[in-house]
Amino acid sequence: MWTARNSEGYEAPAALAVDTVLLTARAGDLLVLATQIDDGHRALPGGLVGAGESPEDTARRKLAEKTGVTDVYVEQLAAFANPGRDPRGWIPSIAHLALVPPDTKPRDPDAAWITARGRHRWAFDHRDIVRTALDRVEGKLWWSNVAVGILPASFPLSKARTVYEAIGHTHYDPATFARDLKATGLIEPTGETSAQGPGRPAALYRFTSREPNWGAGRRKRIAT
Amino acid sequence: MWTARNSEGYEAPAALAVDTVLLTARAGDLLVLATQIDDGHRALPGGLVGAGESPEDTARRKLAEKTGVTDVYVEQLAAFANPGRDPRGWIPSIAHLALVPPDTKPRDPDAAWITARGRHRWAFDHRDIVRTALDRVEGKLWWSNVAVGILPASFPLSKARTVYEAIGHTHYDPATFARDLKATGLIEPTGETSAQGPGRPAALYRFTSREPNWGAGRRKRIAT
């Protein structure tokens, strides 16, 4: 068991960790990045916070190491600091939520995208962390621009709809979705259209702002 | 500067702290408990997490020491761990949100109830913590039973309304408020009535559950 003691003699955590729930949406499924551990359990990507580093910086640094992406939507989720959560010792973890485009490839050969809502054998308290992340991202889907992390700079409404359906774990009527997403004020048309595949070419949109936690509450009701 | 180093030689936080935003509502005002520091700044009540203790337990223990209340609504807010947040060293803090009835008296003579939305000279990053707490409690006001912490076991709807108005920082029409709060399913009538002062005696209600984080999302729209 790791322990630590500071210069005043008080008990201190052995280290400060960061675990990140990295999500993306592909083909209507919500996926989370997980590494395989020796005993068959899944674990979230994470690492230790260095002195003089903010936990969010640690999360970004570790994500860059493991996937190569740099401009990621990252926000803090919660602290998981119950005693005994880590068998190695007293190591609180600041869990983070991150979202990346679906073409992001893990560098670590042990890491893979798995279904976020599937049943997996998670290590430690990572099941709770994933559950917290899913609740968070689902709850703020229509109240913020979280989907910025997954969608490209310019996208048709149909692509946005598949992402929203994957996150919200539901289905939306295309016409109603278009009307409601435009009504939030979160997006604006780029003026261009995309004509790939059959069907009427779709107008392209972009998010009014790509800053995280933006655009709280233009929508009144909750889509069901 | 406090620092620490664990048995493996890695850098570790000097300690793990807890800061609590303790809120109550009195006479339509939302109040927060703050202690006065030597230099005139206000600080949130807090303390250090002991080994083998969960941060929430630390928050409850410290609140019991400082106010004497035991059965408190407590939930984790977020981790504040930016380097340099505490001039004494690397001390991450798990901020908590707590709510107590308005008759709670601080034991510490340096502690006092001050307006939560007033301008105060907060120490460290406590201004950010208070802001986060206010956003949180306001955001989940109609979606959970947070008000359980402030309201007594049995209450008339008018008392609930003043609490909701203090938290939500707005005014509600009495008839509309009664209709909407009952529609959430969060409360149920006790069958008794209270007749204090002039006016028709009010029916008393209780929360269906006093467990924190209960009753997400029965209400559809957001009250404005």
Add this chain to the structure above:
DNA sequence: GGTCCTTTTGGTCGTTCTGCCTAAAAACAG
């Protein structure tokens, strides 16, 4: 070109929710 299929998108319609209002019910003060 013509026909069929696809996807996008503007609009309609009935239902539900919301904010504001009126008025009755039920107490107290004088």
Add this chain to the structure above:
DNA sequence: CTGTTTTTAGGCAGAACGACCAAAAGGACC
């Protein structure tokens, strides 16, 4: 008993929502 106060049921217009329809605008195939 009359006036005042507070609670509470209900009505009403407007807004929001979910479901649906149909036209627009492209590709695929003959």
